[in-house]
Amino acid sequence: MEKGEIMDKNLIIFDNMTRLLRAKELLRKNGIYSQTVRTPSGAGKGSCGYSLKVRNNYEKAFELINNSGIKVVGVSAVDYN
Amino acid sequence: MIYFDNGATSYPKPKSVVNAVNYAMNNCANPGRSGHRLSLKSSELIFKCRENLAMLFDLDNAEKIIFTNNCTTALNTVIKGTLKSGDHVIISSLEHNAVLRPVAALEKQGVSYSVAEVVQGDDEQTIGNFRGLINAKTKMIICTHASNVFGIKLPVNRIAAMCKIYGILFCVDAAQTAGIEPISLKNSDIDYLCTAGHKGLYGPMGTGVLVINSERTPDSLTQGGTGSFSADINQPDVLPDKYESGTPNVSGIAGLNEGVKFVLNRGTENISSYEAQLAQRLYDGLSNIGRVELYTAFPDSESCAPVISFNIKDMDCEQTAERLNKFNIAVRAGLHCAPLAHKSMGTLEKGTVRAVMSVFNNRAQVNYFLNAVNKISKV
Numbered sequence: 001m002e003k004g005e006i007m008d009k010n011l012i013i014f015d016n017m018t019r020l021l022r023a024k025e026l027l028r029k030n031g032i033y034s035q036t037v038r039t040p041s042g043a044g045k046g047s048c049g050y051s052l053k054v055r056n057n058y059e060k061a062f063e064l065i066n067n068s069g070i071k072v073v074g075v076s077a078v079d080y081n
Numbered sequence: 082m083i084y085f086d087n088g089a090t091s092y093p094k095p096k097s098v099v100n101a102v103n104y105a106m107n108n109c110a111n112p113g114r115s116g117h118r119l120s121l122k123s124s125e126l127i128f129k130c131r132e133n134l135a136m137l138f139d140l141d142n143a144e145k146i147i148f149t150n151n152c153t154t155a156l157n158t159v160i161k162g163t164l165k166s167g168d169h170v171i172i173s174s175l176e177h178n179a180v181l182r183p184v185a186a187l188e189k190q191g192v193s194y195s196v197a198e199v200v201q202g203d204d205e206q207t208i209g210n211f212r213g214l215i216n217a218k219t220k221m222i223i224c225t226h227a228s229n230v231f232g233i234k235l236p237v238n239r240i241a242a243m244c245k246i247y248g249i250l251f252c253v254d255a256a257q258t259a260g261i262e263p264i265s266l267k268n269s270d271i272d273y274l275c276t277a278g279h280k281g282l283y284g285p286m287g288t289g290v291l292v293i294n295s296e297r298t299p300d301s302l303t304q305g306g307t308g309s310f311s312a313d314i315n316q317p318d319v320l321p322d323k324y325e326s327g328t329p330n331v332s333g334i335a336g337l338n339e340g341v342k343f344v345l346n347r348g349t350e351n352i353s354s355y356e357a358q359l360a361q362r363l364y365d366g367l368s369n370i371g372r373v374e375l376y377t378a379f380p381d382s383e384s385c386a387p388v389i390s391f392n393i394k395d396m397d398c399e400q401t402a403e404r405l406n407k408f409n410i411a412v413r414a415g416l417h418c419a420p421l422a423h424k425s426m427g428t429l430e431k432g433t434v435r436a437v438m439s440v441f442n443n444r445a446q447v448n449y450f451l452n453a454v455n456k457i458s459k460v
Contacts, residue, residue, distance in 0.1 A: 038116035048309035
């Protein structure tokens, strides 16, 4: 996934809950707060149904996860407000 | 009650384990399915257990940890998910029925198997016996890490290295050693490790673990809902979802998580050393009682897990166990679901009495036990 594609996004989508939680733990260890949320319908093909919502440091979060080898299946934007 | 039946299941459990089961019953819902708080809490709790197990087995990826109902289910997954008609498998002469029966069942479907004799105290000969049975069709070697009856340990790392040379898969049954012996799967050639969650890991009964430490993954024996890839009619190929269809045993896994933390906090090397001292004291004491028959050499921790089998001469093992029960001592007598092991040690006809201790036992209990055996032997 190219860096340009993740601009203005706040969701990182996974195919597997274990991978999502590995990523969440990785972010926590790097001081980045993330929240497990349901993936909006149609937002993520191949999603396990859950995504990580990252409000701040999204690009750094994505980079950390990508570099760790944890598979990401997509990114999206969502506003639950 | 002096409980020396920890080879069947550990008792008592740490209080944290009991509390965690209760907590999960009251605070967790179906994990990986819904987005509400109770479901997410459940998923996170299961993940923590995976991470702690990965730490215990020195793995860098918690996805390799699969939860099962018990060690038997884990072994069946590996055996039946890997072996096909025409394949050959080698097992050891100390295997539990959890290995022998699925292998024997597959024999009716065209899988052949051989039994490699384990030679106590001679790892070279044991490895040679495995090597001598390898043929062009040999796909896997399965062996126990330590006999559930006699405690004899197999040189699993050396067998694993041999398997790698021959391109053979290697599966270890660690039911009696996980949590008791240090096990590192980092850089290990062990492909699959199966264990119970309720013995040396101090979790609740009905929990087991399969570690997939190989790119060659067995077929899944059960297909169904995993909460992932729901639009696809095919079972997901990703770990751990591939093997975890249906609602998991959340309260059991919550308890197992605390059991694993209990082990991590104590350290497997400390646990191993403590239990070995108790087993050695027990062995020494039994060897000084005239009518007691022992079947193994002195249980040094290098070659033996802390499992002691014995008989009182001319007394049925079940009678011995029943008399110990009257002293408020719990042991297990009989064949321990391991006829191969008893055949190998010459005790298939009469069985043995087995004593297995945990971190909750102590020297005073060993002394009481020896005193009881001494009295029973004089009847």
